[in-house]
Amino acid sequence: MSQTQNHYDILIIGAGPIGMACAIEAKKANLSYVIVEKGALVNSLFNYPVFMTFFSTSQKLEIGGVPFVTINPKPNRNEAVEYYRRVAEKFDLNIHLFETVKQVVKNDDEVFEIHTSKTNYTANNVIVSTGFYDVPLxxxxxxxxxxxxxxxxxxxxxxxxxxxxxxxxxxxxxxxxxxxxxxxxxxxxxxxxxxxxxxxxxxxxxxxxxxxxxxxxxxxxxxxxxxxxxxxxxxxxxxxxxxxxxxxxxxMTGYQPDFSMLRKFGIDLPESLCPVYNEETMETNVKGLYLAGVVCGGLDTHKLFIENSRVHAEMIIGDIVV
The missing domain is CATH 3.50.50.60 (FAD/NAD(P)-binding domain)
Incomplete structure (x- = not known):
């Protein structure tokens, strides 16, 4: 596949808070990027119960240095959805919504070819930030x-x-x-x-x-x-x-990451179903393919949250620009 206007330094799968954080860091580093999201912006949060209140405080949900202001001790789902929409607007993030990634493969030039429900892309790096809310147990x-x-x-x-x-x-x-x-x-x-x-x-x-x-x-x-x-x-x-x-x-029996998708992308999944990745760089066994956010935890969905996986964005972009 030739490198066209659909070629990017980074393609990010998932427009949740951590995928957005990765895009913000990419933009700061002057790297070209696109986020491809199969549903709405912050789709998992959108599908949360309407009246849900977060366990975390608003400060721990912030990305991109943008203050999350609320008069409540802990923000609710509606406030969070609006906050992340405003962040996307502030940074003018390049997000393609309602577009499903079907396949990610590396070609002979070590460039990723990404096939979606709408078009095709090429990218030097891919970040998978898809969370765990898509597949119910x-x-x-x-x-x-x-x-x-x-x-x-x-x-x-x-x-x-x-x-x-x-x-x-x-x-x-x-x-x-x-x-x-x-x-x-x-x-x-x-x-x-x-x-x-x-x-x-x-x-x-x-x-x-x-x-x-x-x-x-x-x-x-x-x-x-x-x-x-x-x-x-x-x-x-x-x-x-x-x-x-x-x-x-x-x-309400719980959820899990889309393991079949991770396997299709070539990511190693041992018996524990915790994806293989470098904890210092977030790079998987596939060079140039990174994981970010709660998808890293496998079946242990209580291990990672927005508040303790925001750092993945800086770790990944830092490794890419080295």
Whole structure:
């Protein structure tokens, strides 16, 4: 492929906060770049629950030295989406939205050829900053493909006055249970372990504990869904099989990076599924191909966040310009 106007020093896959941070550093270094994003700007954040509050403070979510101003102790999803949009505007970032990367290969000239759903590019370097929110961890049970089942909870109003089961007891599951309960849903939490998740936000934990204690939210611990049907579900509990009426299942069972995409790009994935990369430069086993952000953590999605992976941008661009 000849190097045309679609050739860049760096092509960045993913327009999340860390992908944007990489673009800002590239711009500072006078490197040509483009961000290619399959969805909306900060697509993962856009798909977060509408009323979600971050664990991090606004200062820890800042990129590019742009202040993230909020009157709240911790910002919410709507404030974050607007903040990152304003950052993209301020730096006039070169972002191609709603364009999916299909393949990344190196040609005989050691230049990357990138094929997308809309066009083709070439680049000297590629940064993969795709996060982990795209591939839900499935329960693999009958009925999981029914329309009433979702792995992406967004707005509690949909579930008003309905029989709702929430599978999972980490932050997303607890938020979904509390918010839908407060919209009048009859909520049952189904939790595989014997307690709430260890990472539940400290200001939310007492709330859900009290709702469970008061019987306002039912909680079945050491239990799991085994079958979903149109109007009811089966739950395996320590006391045996339990069948309850059900209108919606919110399966907050977690997410994982798109491992098939990483393998397709030639990135080594050992049994642990933690991608192979140099922790000082973020370069993978493929020379010129870098990882940035939470995608680096593999299945350990609690290891990296926006606040502790912002530094990846400087590390990567620093290695490229050496």
């Amino acid at each position: 499935l329960m693999n049970i009958p009925g999981e493909d029914l329309p009433k089942v979702t792995h992406y909870y967004k707005d509690p109003h949909l579930y008003a006055f309905q029989n709702v089961v929430v599978a999972g007891a980490n932050n997303s599951g607890v938020d979904a249970a509390l918010e839908t309960y407060r919209k009048g849903a009859n909520v049952t939490m189904v939790v595989r372990s014997g307690e709430l998740g260890p990472h539940v936000k400290y200001w939310v934990r007492p709330d859900i504990q009290n709702r469970i204690k008061e019987g306002e939210v039912a909680a079945l611990f050491n239990s799991e869904l085994v079958e979903i049907r149109e109007n009811e579900i089966d739950i395996k509990t320590p006391e045996g099989l339990k069948t309850i009426a059900n209108d919606f299942v919110i399966a």
